[in-house]
Amino acid sequence: MPEAPNTWTEERIDQMLGNLLRTGVVLASAIVVLGGILFLMHDGQQRHDYSVFRGEPREYRQPTGIVGDALKLDSRGIIMLGVLVLLATPFARVVFSLVAFAIQRDRVYCLVTAIVLLVLSYSLFFKG
């Protein structure tokens, strides 16, 4: 069996994992800032009573609806896109770990990671 390339040592994987997490948080925050500025410029004078729970409109409850609204440059949609990127960050981290364990041929941890990924997918693509 050929040696696994040196690029996939534990230390290297930890560095890549750290970079992935940081990129996700920075990207999400940047999108939220952008949407926030647009929102406050146009709708800052509106009022809304949050003491009564009404639930968000349908389109802000699904990834596809959020992306659609963000593409239309709807400021609330852009903020929600940032939130979605944030939710996707831990998800991406688990996918990355699965790939890393697969390259290391660590069967036990491929299985463990796959279970976590399954639970996360259930939640993120949950249709209530």
Added chain:
Amino acid sequence: MDINLLTLASILFAGAIAAGLIGALSGLGGGVIIVPLLTILLKVDIKYAIGTALVSVIATSSGAAAAYVKEGYSNVRIGMFLEVATTLGAVTGAWVAGWLPAETIAVIFGFVLLGSVALSLRGRPESALAEQPDPLAMKLQLNGTFPTPEGLQSYCPTRVPQGWAMMFVAGILSGLLGIGSGALKVLAMDQIMKLPFKVSTTTSNFMIGVTAAASAGIYLNRGYIDPVLCMPVLLGVLLGAMIGSKVLAHAKVGVLRVVFNLVLAALAAQMIYSGLTGSL
């Protein structure tokens, strides 16, 4: 409150900076402060408050985890193995939250917050590292090393099933209340599994993002996550946590820690009172 959204966002931003700062300095994280801030001070419905808190918890924990993973403190295998428990718990918690009345959630929140404060104020009883390696831990390669001034020190966890069970409970509370459950996660690793404290805290932080995401998806689908509330809270908590970690690195915060924990205890009591009297 009858204020426009610009004013609401400004108040939330300022409050969230304080929450991030207090969260970092009290050692309890921002989530436990966001929920009382929104529900008690701003009269926001607890469902929106929990959704907003979950989002901010993912942001702060991922941001901090990025640094800890790179420094080599977090044990990714332990984290991954225990995340099976916390994510299953989180989905369970989010599901239970769907049919519990808001008042009951507020009362549970208050008691969990009181418990976290007690744990934080008690400090850390010294626990010796495990001498007998757990066979299950060896099979799952949960042993590891972490950097100390004297070089790399190795460790191996013990009582893995008990630690796993405690993590499931931590996951339920996270999904039910919109918090990171960091105090309980550290308790499971530090006290039950006898892992080094620094490994416990950083691995706990590493796990919080995935745990919170496991219930946040369900909350998103139920319409609990509002962009106007999330925007200032998310950005404020991140900023506050960054300032907090800078302060932590340079100052003795013993007295501040006690003061902040007492403030949190008062908020917890208020949550319990509001829940019991139905005045949320």
